[in-house]
Amino acid sequence: MPNERCIHLCQPDAGKSCGACCGIYNYADSAPEVLRARLRRRTARFRGDVHRRDDLTAFARTIRLAEDQTRRFDGIYCCEYVGFLDPGERRVGCLLHPAQNGGVDLRGVSFYGRDLCDGHLCPSHQFLSLAEQTMLVEILDDWYLYGLCITDIDLVKGYFRHIGECIGGTPLPEMFRKGLAREIARRFFAYKIDWPFRSSERNRWGRFSFDGPRHLIRPIDYAAIGAGPSRYDGIFLSLCSLFRDREQLLLAEGLIRANIEAAAAACEGPS
Numbered sequence: 189m190p191n192e193r194c195i196h197l198c199q200p201d202a203g204k205s206c207g208a209c210c211g212i213y214n215y216a217d218s219a220p221e222v223l224r225a226r227l228r229r230r231t232a233r234f235r236g237d238v239h240r241r242d243d244l245t246a247f248a249r250t251i252r253l254a255e256d257q258t259r260r261f262d263g264i265y266c267c268e269y270v271g272f273l274d275p276g277e278r279r280v281g282c283l284l285h286p287a288q289n290g291g292v293d294l295r296g297v298s299f300y301g302r303d304l305c306d307g308h309l310c311p312s313h314q315f316l317s318l319a320e321q322t323m324l325v326e327i328l329d330d331w332y333l334y335g336l337c338i339t340d341i342d343l344v345k346g347y348f349r350h351i352g353e354c355i356g357g358t359p360l361p362e363m364f365r366k367g368l369a370r371e372i373a374r375r376f377f378a379y380k381i382d383w384p385f386r387s388s389e390r391n392r393w394g395r396f397s398f399d400g401p402r403h404l405i406r407p408i409d410y411a412a413i414g415a416g417p418s419r420y421d422g423i424f425l426s427l428c429s430l431f432r433d434r435e436q437l438l439l440a441e442g443l444i445r446a447n448i449e450a451a452a453a454a455c456e457g458p459s
């Protein structure tokens with residue numbers, strides 16, 4: 189059952205949104221600046237070329253020819269109709285949505301079809317608590333990082349659970365609404381982009397490793413570096429970690445521990 193009270197995770201506010209299930213992170217090169225440039229060009233082309241439904245076939249063909257279609261994982265479709273929804277490029281989403289086309293719903297031409305596109309709710313709606321959803325929405329304010337994190341249930345749950353263990357209770361959304369705790373938490377989630385121990389293998393994504401049509405969870409081989417499982421294993425998996433030796437593991441644990449303890453202290457102190 190989805191949470192009875194949940195927020196609109198796809199478009200939570202005017203400052204950000206998520207396009208993960210439309211495949212934006214599945215391009216082989218989905219680095220922030222590369223993806224931003226792709227969506228910018230595509231949106232401009234859509235606004236310039238699509239004036240009625242009949243224009244969509246030509247638009248889709250042009251996008252497929254003009255853009256690098258190499259995917260990280262063949263089993264996940266990369267939709268050609270995701271773009272920026274606002275002039276400030278703060279929200280990504282569906283260019284075929286009626287809100288983008290004077291009330292006309294064009295999603296029927298898409299790979300998934302109108303009903304799937306309209307009705308899909310990813311597992312984060314169900315498995316993240318309302319408090320976890322709210323905290324993430326409060327903490328993050330850019331679409332790229334928000335989409336990466338709101339879909340990483342284990343990362344979100346793991347982080348707030350560790351903070352909860354430090355403060356002896358469940359973290360509350362008001363602790364992250366502003367101030368130091370918010371800044372520290374934002375630094376933590378930014379590790380999704382700049383984690384220093386991130387594997388460079390293109391077929392890896394968070395905790396998953398793709399092999400043709402299969403995707404597997406790729407465990408960290410602690411024994412190979414002479415260590416036991418880390419208490420931060422879940423976080424390390426989400427961050428796509430690869431440790432060359434035990435020293436790297438200890439450094440990584442130090443970074444995560446320092447962030448969690450600092451966030452916990454900020455939660456307990458004046459905001």
Ligand code: SF4
Nearest residue numbers: 197198206208209310
């Ligand atoms: S991945 Fe989830 S939050 Fe993101 S757009 Fe899809 S359904 Fe919405």
Ligand code: SF4
Nearest residue numbers: 210267270282298305
């Ligand atoms: S058509 Fe469907 S998959 Fe494509 S951008 Fe719109 S909602 Fe996403």
